[in-house]
């Protein structure tokens with residue numbers, strides 16, 4: 296029986312790749328059904344062989360995809376995803392675990408699905424969003440093996456008809472990579488988050504995508520007309536003629552705007568009153584550097600070095616870190632690269648470092664507290680950063696500072712290392728800028744005491760909001776309280792900027808707020824020198840920046856500071872931006 300879908304059914308998910316797509320649903324049925332069957336002891340060898348052959352077949356399939364993908368220049372940087380899948384096929388827990396279950400007399404697909412369940416449970420207990428989302432890679436490899444074992448034909452994204460909007464429970468990065476842009480207009484999934492490989496790829500491929508819709512696969516059927524807006528995360532099922540027309544217009548103006556944004560690439564980031572606000576990139580993985588260059592970022596405002604420590608049994612040694620920092624500096628071509636020292640603990644979990652379980656990890660041994668506690672590890676990183684500073688313009692950034700003593704302790708260790716390097720005759724930049732993340736309430740309250748200690752502040756609003764409002768940034772039950780425009784946050788930003796400006800200390804913001812073009816006027820009005828963001832956000836922010844003045848921003852900030860709730864603040868900002876830049880800030884209909 297066909298599900299009945301009312302006209303203009305609006306849903307909201309997570310928009311991970313901007314753009315508007317209008318088309319018909321192609322529903323992908325991905326998960327092969329598996330029976331767990333007990334087998335005779337005489338059948339064990341045959342099942343082990345079947346499992347081994349399935350692995351080999353999966354390897355062949357992935358190698359084929361790898362070859363096809365490596366022929367496409369713009370996808371080459373993502374080949375590591377296929378390599379990750381190939382590595383998962385060699386994973387001991389997966390392979391040996393399944394073989395063990397087969398030897399305990401379970402059929403191959405049953406044994407594999409049991410092991411996959413165990414692996415999924417392990418991933419679900421990981422706090423870190425980035426790592427948790429790597430679970431989708433394990434799922435993708437597991438499904439591939441299960442499809443081979445159960446004889447369900449390899450579902451090629453090629454079978455999909457023209458003008459399709461793919462709807463799937465989840466899409467593996469390998470599947471996303473194979474999408475033919477001339478057929479597939481966009482995709483929507485039940486699962487997924489902002490930092491999944493699939494989301495990263497959708498942006499590289501320029502395919503509008505909305506993920507995390509939870510149960511979209513059970514709400515639609517093949518050929519149902521659908522509209523998706525990958526910027527706002529809005530999905531409209533069975534749109535009326537009027538809605539379709541409206542979105543068609545929006546699509547045209549979006550495409551016009553995108554073409555227009557390209558023309559800003561080589562223009563400087565200047566306001567109309569000639570204030571230069573550097574637009575820099577946040578860097579997590581190597582491929583972000585390509586994006587940073589593509590969008591003409593003025594260097595790196597935040598390099599989250601914790602990603603160097605992930606997925607390996609030993610932390611990277613000095614030489615390896617030195618080489619990777621130098622490589623980034625080389626690519627930055629003289630622009631500054633802000634290297635943040637290891638920021639783990641709390642929600643950022645690095646299993647390889649064997650952190651102890653803590654009752655309250657967000658307030659535990661995280662960020663700089665961990666580094667000062669594990670001084671040996673800290674010194675290795677500082678030596679690598681200092682040595683690399685002779686290859687280009689490095690700025691060093693310390694995370695989670697809550698008091699003056701911590702920054703003084705960091706500077707003392709830095710001095711010790713400089714003395715060591717002098718003795719060893721190794722060169723470094725003696726004038727390298729030192730900065731701290733402002734992300735704890737105490738740092739905001741004593742910003743005027745911290746400012747003379749450092750060259751720059753970088754406001755980490757992702758954490759600042761969590762600590763100021765006492766709202767766990769990863770807890771969906773309190774997500775409604777996570778309000779960047781809360782009057783308390785506005786005051787915190789204002790106090791920090793004023794303290795920095797009074798002391799002549801540089802001030803930038805590198806939390807997600809920096810990349811939200813709706814906030815650009817406010818951030819410039821507060822007095823920020825730099826905004827550091829996901830590189831894909833730079834063109835839009837630059838376009839806004841070039842049409843506003845710091846003076847107007849100051850007036851808006853004064854007005855916002857008289858308001859009493861986040862709602863009032865956000866309404867005032869939306870009204871202001873819509874009246875100034877109606878082509879960019881059209882009201883989303885929902």
Ligand code: PEP
Pocket residue numbers: 597599638734754755756757758759805806807
């Ligand atoms: C922040 O907290 O805003 C920030 C930029 O750091 P991270 O998101 O890595 O904690």
Ligand code: MG
Pocket residue numbers: 734755757758
């Ligand atoms: Mg932070």
